[in-house]
Amino acid sequence: TKIVALGVVTALVAYSWRDTFAPESLQGAKVLVTGASTGIGEQMAYHYARFGAQIVITARRENVLREVVERCLELGAQSAIYIAADMSNTSDPERVVRFAVEELGGLDYLVLNHIGPSPFTMWNGDVEHTRWLMQVNFLSYLQMTSAAMPHLEKSAGSIVVVSSLLGKMCSPFVAPYSATKFSLNGFFGTMQHELAMQRKNVSLTISILGLIDTQSALEKIRGYTDMKAYPASEAALHIIKAGATRQRESFYPLYTYFACLIRDWFPFFRDLVIQNSYNFEP
């Protein structure tokens, strides 16, 4: 009986993870990607471009955004434009959504990916940095969602929130960052219930990522751990597919799924493993 049950569970998991992604569904799709000047956001812009989407990208650095837009057009984007904005400025999130909706004539995908820089260090009591980071990594996501929602309801569109294993499990050196990611999971997880209960045809995907080989991530962990980092381009494609297939929650790489499943089984050993995976001398 146990073997049959295990077989059924495995089959169900495999069925729910089958690749139902149809690349043509993104042809001409109206997409806004945040944090797209570097890292995973930049790679998402290139994938959307290859699928022939109409893209608006945003981040702070105009000169870098200009280059990403040029590359998107070379790769086959139906259109690509940028808007420079700073998400720590409380009026910029709405301004960016307004710009994207006007330029694209609507919106199909709101891809929330940006993060502000935050030191990889034990918390030093700096509350102001956490307050600032909450605006950039969390509150701006809410502002953009609120501004985009009427347009996404019209298009039966999608919100994609890029989150982290550090929004599911606590780890040292990243208290402010982790707080913003736990906030995202809590807020948007609640919103998933509410969208379903109101029968709104807007999908909301939360992507949980493990360590990805972006320059900013690798620079932070250097000297602290030699954990394997996974490719940004693959992570970006994973997120896009999860959004396009309207998944609730997606995990990349796969170990993050199992980490979340067994997170609370043996807390003592979990914490021992986490603490011993970093080099640190008090």
Ligand code: NDP
């Ligand atoms: P990067 O640091 O490479 O990129 C961050 C992006 O956000 C850049 O485009 C940056 O551009 C932009 N940005 C920074 N500050 C602001 C601001 N104040 N206003 C507007 N835009 C800003 O991040 P990653 O690609 O590594 O991460 C992308 C996402 O993936 C994040 O949500 C992150 O939490 C998540 N993730 C990443 C992991 C990893 O290991 N890399 C692991 C787990 C999750 P600019 O400087 O031009 O403004």
